[in-house]
Amino acid sequence: MRLRNLVVTFILVVGCSAEEAPPSTLSFTPDRFRAHVAFLADDLLEGRDTGSRGYDIAARYVASQFDSFGLKPGGTDGSWYQQVPLQRTTRGTERGTVTISGPAGERRFTHADNVLVRPSSREAELDVEAPLVFVGYGIEDQRLGLNDYQGLDVKGCFVAALSGYPKGLPSEEGAHVSAINAKVAQEHGAIGVFELSTLQFEKVFPWDRMLQYSSDPKFDWVEPNDKAHAEAPLIRAGGFLNAPAAETLFAGAERSFADVRQEADQEKGAPRGFALKTRIRVQSEARWERVTSPNVVAILPGNDPVLAKEYIVLSAHLDHLGIKEVPGAKADDDRIYNGAMDNGAGIATLLEVARAAAQATDKPRRSMIFLATTAEEKGLIGADYYAHFPTVPIGQIVGNVDLDMPLLTYEFTDLVAFGANHSTVAKYVEQALSTMNVALSPDPMPEQGIFTRSDHYQFVRQGVPAVFLITGYANGGEKAWGEFEGGVYHSPRDDMSQKFDWKAGAKFAEANYRITRALADSPTPPLWYEGDYFGDVFASKAARAQR
Numbered sequence: 001m002r003l004r005n006l007v008v009t010f011i012l013v014v015g016c017s018a019e020e021a022p023p024s025t026l027s028f029t030p031d032r033f034r035a036h037v038a039f040l041a042d043d044l045l046e047g048r049d050t051g052s053r054g055y056d057i058a059a060r061y062v063a064s065q066f067d068s069f070g071l072k073p074g075g076t077d078g079s080w081y082q083q084v085p086l087q088r089t090t091r092g093t094e095r096g097t098v099t100i101s102g103p104a105g106e107r108r109f110t111h112a113d114n115v116l117v118r119p120s121s122r123e124a125e126l127d128v129e130a131p132l133v134f135v136g137y138g139i140e141d142q143r144l145g146l147n148d149y150q151g152l153d154v155k156g157c158f159v160a161a162l163s164g165y166p167k168g169l170p171s172e173e174g175a176h177v178s179a180i181n182a183k184v185a186q187e188h189g190a191i192g193v194f195e196l197s198t199l200q201f202e203k204v205f206p207w208d209r210m211l212q213y214s215s216d217p218k219f220d221w222v223e224p225n226d227k228a229h230a231e232a233p234l235i236r237a238g239g240f241l242n243a244p245a246a247e248t249l250f251a252g253a254e255r256s257f258a259d260v261r262q263e264a265d266q267e268k269g270a271p272r273g274f275a276l277k278t279r280i281r282v283q284s285e286a287r288w289e290r291v292t293s294p295n296v297v298a299i300l301p302g303n304d305p306v307l308a309k310e311y312i313v314l315s316a317h318l319d320h321l322g323i324k325e326v327p328g329a330k331a332d333d334d335r336i337y338n339g340a341m342d343n344g345a346g347i348a349t350l351l352e353v354a355r356a357a358a359q360a361t362d363k364p365r366r367s368m369i370f371l372a373t374t375a376e377e378k379g380l381i382g383a384d385y386y387a388h389f390p391t392v393p394i395g396q397i398v399g400n401v402d403l404d405m406p407l408l409t410y411e412f413t414d415l416v417a418f419g420a421n422h423s424t425v426a427k428y429v430e431q432a433l434s435t436m437n438v439a440l441s442p443d444p445m446p447e448q449g450i451f452t453r454s455d456h457y458q459f460v461r462q463g464v465p466a467v468f469l470i471t472g473y474a475n476g477g478e479k480a481w482g483e484f485e486g487g488v489y490h491s492p493r494d495d496m497s498q499k500f501d502w503k504a505g506a507k508f509a510e511a512n513y514r515i516t517r518a519l520a521d522s523p524t525p526p527l528w529y530e531g532d533y534f535g536d537v538f539a540s541k542a543a544r545a546q547r
């Protein structure tokens, strides 16, 4: 799971119905599941960081497993791999400064002192100064009835935008519109974007936790023209301002930052933007290196002469955070981020579903792609690269099931299916789970903005209906998630010393197998629902289903 930064309170409601199971000879065992996770989370793999030897060994393991199941290589040039060209951007000796000047004088913040300056992937020595405009949440979306740029001229300016989205917006739509705020700013002619911490944001991602990632390099995939890919290439600079720095931006303005933040914390609170009286200067140095790291891809051809041209992609990220400093740790403390749950558990699920599908006596009708991605923790980059340069035509990819960090420390009795209710995928998920006596629950943590935080989102952006399941809050799940999020997630403690319930792993694999098979065997491919927001935004020409 990737760290992201979004906020809201809305609950998705999905019902359950009972239908019959797909026939199969299923054999999901706790031992096999454990064996995969134990290998992937071993210290020998050093946390599987993108571009590292440990990651490459993990990739070789996955390819070798695919091979043993009798799958076909699905990478480039007949190999198991799709090499992803990456640019790694690190800070130079000038780590980054933000100077704010205006009616209250001048204040300079260095990187990690209440500001985070994003190192530039396109300008090695950046020095840019411009006036500032506050743009509320910086959202412009007709369907959601939001236009934060109305009446504002931001040409040549930096925009200051609240992180997240107004309380009360559906969490998945909200997570999406918030994730594209730089693109919207660029369309209005802005040259920089600073996100401002909200009260809600502080609760979910306290500043200490933001700091934990402040020295991490930034990754982008490299375009065929050899430039680092950017969603908003005309946005030259940006970053994040913690409250004390954000307050100085509002010196002499018509409203204080505290006032604006209070309004934003109300239900549906969406403060209107206005020009600020301050200017901002951003200086930073960046160093770039080229790195290559593979996605691992396997194909299981479908056995239906017509449907075999269509593909269901089952994806899971293989990378994790590698070896790095742990805040507050002593010299001899563990520094290996093994990523047993995140995402050894997801890869184990991917491998088990691949094995079961390849060995099933009743072969899937559609073809299946099994995709282990790189650089997910760097911003869903391996999956974005695959979705831009798929090894089969993107129009033939009709559905995606993503696997990321199911929590397997308790006997789960419910699952949460992010994204399912936008398309007929919901129906297949309900059917598959009802045969296993597993309930389907609404998103229990909408404030986490999970929908844009894993690889399936990159398929959604290419118009492909997708779903991503995690274990739910029932039967001890809420407590288990609380403990995991409260200090294990993205720490060296996410290792094999956790109290895994390996039976839960086998059961999770079976659930995902049944869902994937239902998608692969259905006479019609998954369809976006009529009037669905994501279908309208990303697949406006695709066939629809009635809800």
Ligand SMILES: [Zn+2]
Pocket: 001, 002, 003, 342, 377, 490
């Ligand atoms: Zn993660």
